[in-house]
Amino acid sequence: MSDRKIKGSLLKIVxxxxxxxxxxxxxxxxHDKYKRYIELQPTVGNxxxxxxxxxxSFRGYSPEYKGESVWRPLPDPPERTxxxxxxxxxLVVIRPYMENHKQKENMAARHANKKINDSAKEKIxxxxxxxxxxxxxxxxxxxxxxxxxxxxxxxxxxxxxxxGYTRQKQDDYEKKFDELLKLNVITPIGxxxxxxxxxxxxxxxxxxVRIYPNDDPLDYLPHNIKGKVNTIIECxxxxxxxxxxxxxxxxxEIPELGARVTLNYDRQMLPYWRDMQQKSQSxxxxxxxxxx
Numbered sequence: 001m002s003d004r005k006i007k008g009s010l011l012k013i014v015x016x017x018x019x020x021x022x023x024x025x026x027x028x029x030x031h032d033k034y035k036r037y038i039e040l041q042p043t044v045g046n047x048x049x050x051x052x053x054x055x056x057s058f059r060g061y062s063p064e065y066k067g068e069s070v071w072r073p074l075p076d077p078p079e080r081t082x083x084x085x086x087x088x089x090x091l092v093v094i095r096p097y098m099e100n101h102k103q104k105e106n107m108a109a110r111h112a113n114k115k116i117n118d119s120a121k122e123k124i125x126x127x128x129x130x131x132x133x134x135x136x137x138x139x140x141x142x143x144x145x146x147x148x149x150x151x152x153x154x155x156x157x158x159x160x161x162x163x164g165y166t167r168q169k170q171d172d173y174e175k176k177f178d179e180l181l182k183l184n185v186i187t188p189i190g191x192x193x194x195x196x197x198x199x200x201x202x203x204x205x206x207x208x209v210r211i212y213p214n215d216d217p218l219d220y221l222p223h224n225i226k227g228k229v230n231t232i233i234e235c236x237x238x239x240x241x242x243x244x245x246x247x248x249x250x251x252x253e254i255p256e257l258g259a260r261v262t263l264n265y266d267r268q269m270l271p272y273w274r275d276m277q278q279k280s281q282s283x284x285x286x287x288x289x290x291x292x
Contacts, residue, residue: 051289
């Protein structure tokens with residue numbers, strides 16, 4: 001093969017490679033541009049009939065619509081409207097004013113938070129989940145009635161109250177009233193109280209609740225629960241050295257949405273639990289479509 005033919009073949013190869021790179025770049029740019037467009041769009045849908053419009057700047061994880069899973073997203077999701085049924089959505093905010101964690105409606109302000117507040121300890125994770133997810137329609141009335149009568153339901157909390165000790169290590173619970181937080185509290189005490197193990201949890205709660213024992217140790221049906229719990233907070237009891245894990249989880253319900261709200265935050269923010277609950281509820285309800 002002559003030098004001229006070799007050079008011609010090499011030139012063709014180079015041109016083909018350049019064409020592939022250009023086409024690939026164009027496809028990537030289009031995909032990236034579409035992705036950024038989607039990221040800027042608000043989350044819309046309805047939760048138990050209440051229409052919601054949630055600004056993208058508050059969004060944490062992707063929302064979950066009825067019949068779908070955030071872990072197995074649809075390759076070609078349908079257009080979302082206020083008729084789309086929301087099972088859950090996730091927000092990230094910064095206290096004390098519940099500002100969106102990107103500070104602006106523009107995704108380009110993603111890193112602005114570092115200039116405004118560089119402490120992850122001020123960030124609050126908020127998950128809002130319908131009480132009726134994967135529940136048969138005939139059970140909805142019972143769930144509503146139980147929610148109104150007894151408030152927040154959290155199995156591990158009721159289990160701890162009924163047993164009086166931790167299941168795994170049998171550390172007794174000490175019950176008292178925390179004057180600073182204005183909350184009831186049970187704390188594991190005993191030889192394993194400061195070990196890291198499942199169930200070594202401090203429970204705080206707002207409300208008055210009593211569980212009447214019966215023959216079934218796992219029976220926590222409404223007829224065995226008296227009183228109402230408005231808020232439940234769980235914090236690790238062990239001496240955890242890594243501050244990332246030293247976080248508390250707070251549960252309450254918004255009857256208007258038929259939803260449970262879960263707040264997750266650094267333990268240092270626990271004294272502000274009531275303020276965080278009130279402000280997060282106001283924020284969530286501000287997303288009602290009629291309010292815009």
